Amino acid sequence: MYSLKELQQIIETQLSKINLNAEPKELYEPVEYILSIGGKRLRPSLVLAAYNLFKDDVENAIFPALALEVFHNFTLLHDDIMDKADLRRNQQTVHKKWSENVAILSGDAMSIKAYELLANVPAEFLTEVLQSFNKTALQVCEGQQLDMNFENRLDVSVDEYIEMIRLKTSVLIAVSLKIGGIMGGASKNDVQKLYDFGLNLGLAFQLQDDYLDSYGDVKVFGKKIGGDILANKKTFLLIRALELSDSKNTDKLLSLIERNDIKDELKISQVLEIYNETNVASLLKEK
Amino acid sequence: MYSLKELQQIIETQLSKINLNAEPKELYEPVEYILSIGGKRLRPSLVLAAYNLFKDDVENAIFPALALEVFHNFTLLHDDIMDKADLRRNQQTVHKKWSENVAILSGDAMSIKAYELLANVPAEFLTEVLQSFNKTALQVCEGQQLDMNFENRLDVSVDEYIEMIRLKTSVLIAVSLKIGGIMGGASKNDVQKLYDFGLNLGLAFQLQDDYLDSYGDVKVFGKKIGGDILANKKTFLLIRALELSDSKNTDKLLSLIERNDIKDELKISQVLEIYNETNVASLLKEK
Numbered sequence A, B: 001m002y003s004l005k006e007l008q009q010i011i012e013t014q015l016s017k018i019n020l021n022a023e024p025k026e027l028y029e030p031v032e033y034i035l036s037i038g039g040k041r042l043r044p045s046l047v048l049a050a051y052n053l054f055k056d057d058v059e060n061a062i063f064p065a066l067a068l069e070v071f072h073n074f075t076l077l078h079d080d081i082m083d084k085a086d087l088r089r090n091q092q093t094v095h096k097k098w099s100e101n102v103a104i105l106s107g108d109a110m111s112i113k114a115y116e117l118l119a120n121v122p123a124e125f126l127t128e129v130l131q132s133f134n135k136t137a138l139q140v141c142e143g144q145q146l147d148m149n150f151e152n153r154l155d156v157s158v159d160e161y162i163e164m165i166r167l168k169t170s171v172l173i174a175v176s177l178k179i180g181g182i183m184g185g186a187s188k189n190d191v192q193k194l195y196d197f198g199l200n201l202g203l204a205f206q207l208q209d210d211y212l213d214s215y216g217d218v219k220v221f222g223k224k225i226g227g228d229i230l231a232n233k234k235t236f237l238l239i240r241a242l243e244l245s246d247s248k249n250t251d252k253l254l255s256l257i258e259r260n261d262i263k264d265e266l267k268i269s270q271v272l273e274i275y276n277e278t279n280v281a282s283l284l285k286e287k
Helices: A004-015 A025-036 A042-052 A058-082 A100-118 A123-151 A158-183 A188-215 A236-244 A247-258 A264-278 A280-286 B004-015 B025-036 B042-052 B058-082 B100-118 B123-151 B158-183 B188-215 B236-244 B247-258 B264-278 B280-286
Strands: none
Touching: A004 A042, A004 A058, A025 A058, A025 A100, A025 B123, A042 A058, A042 A158, A042 A188, A058 A100, A058 A123, A058 A158, A058 B100, A100 A123, A100 B058, A100 B100, A100 B123, A123 A158, A123 B025, A123 B100, A123 B123, A158 A188, A158 A236, A188 A236, A188 A280, A236 A247, A236 A264, A236 A280, A247 A264, A264 A280, B004 B042, B004 B058, B025 B058, B025 B100, B042 B058, B042 B158, B042 B188, B058 B100, B058 B123, B058 B158, B100 B123, B123 B158, B158 B188, B158 B236, B188 B236, B188 B280, B236 B247, B236 B264, B236 B280, B247 B264, B264 B280
């Protein structure tokens, strides 16, 4: 049984072997860049870990593992354009470093690269793996769309928020475990259990990510702290704070959300003050 | 043997059956919109036509045919953002009608939809079809990147231009015929011949498209006439005009390319005047 650290090492090595030294360089350099600036390699590690529950030769599951990582980074690249984010993993985002057009097109190339990796799955598993992957990939788009829709709404419920992060984050983590299981020859029942476990892991992961966006350390988190607050993202923290505030704080929160003329740092500190008063961070940890 | 018109009819019917009535509507409505505003359905017709050379039951090749059409429309959707185009098939482009973010994300969903259709290819052909499709899809991105790179260059040669349109346009037409052949059980040799024929057909098609962009009828062409001229696209017409003009006209062309302060209609008419003097339209027809 491999440790998570060993699996991450295998993935780093294999990721670096993907040939991106191709022309035109404007297309492939951004792909190499975003793949090289790190990340936890969570999804590919989960593919290999799930495979490793059933079989030892984890290198036989490396292609779908890499496909998941490349696809995930493609979604980050395009999300960063849509969210107008400047930083990703403490580095400039692709649309900032190059341009929006470069980010759109190299993202497109990256999503195709993911399928190129996936096409190496042995024929006996290919249809099932491809269909699971496609269904999930569409759900990820649906989740991102809901996330953007919620930015313009004030009445998002906790249930709607959970459904959004299920689509945006959890299903990709769940399908990573599922595909590892399929490739490892797991029973239908075990594959389903892996998927369900992944859904819950994904929800916990996203709640933690929301917490760190408001309360994390920029050096560790790698993104600007307070980004969600500035974008009026309807996270668990904001939704619960809106529900739990007294009428004075509710009015204050609503006016902070609507104002564009206030300095970033002031908006973040004032919203955090209300988060602290309503104690929503500890409610998140209980969730 | 089906006529092209009959094949187009089959495709229209099957395209309209793709279920896009899903949530969130901001994601799926633009996909339905761009698929519904028409087009010649050239690529899927070629899949079925090539299949029909070997077998009669063309409905068995419908999924890869639809995948090619959906993928092609995805590339148009994203290209229109990058090219800042307002019109497509005489209708507003998606990023104009909705927003850039909607166009980015629904384009992404559309490319995944293409793979969802492709995943229905029988397992015996799936690996080969998927690999051909992926290779081609990446080449299409490379072609679009070259096309954008060329906008900022004045020294593009006819050979470079031909290589760009081979990637941007021809390979997708060629792979349509190839996939039809593979699905129809054609020999390796016949599949290669279909592909090579498609490459040449694609080049002719793109040269004709360039001609119509400058000399077409907007009602038939469905895009603004002169769009390539305004975007300083290095088409066959502009490259040859730069090569063949006398020094006075060369200077005039170069200054027209560099100027942003000139009215659109004036720029188009002055460039067309030089095209006419250098007779490049008839050179294109000879090509």
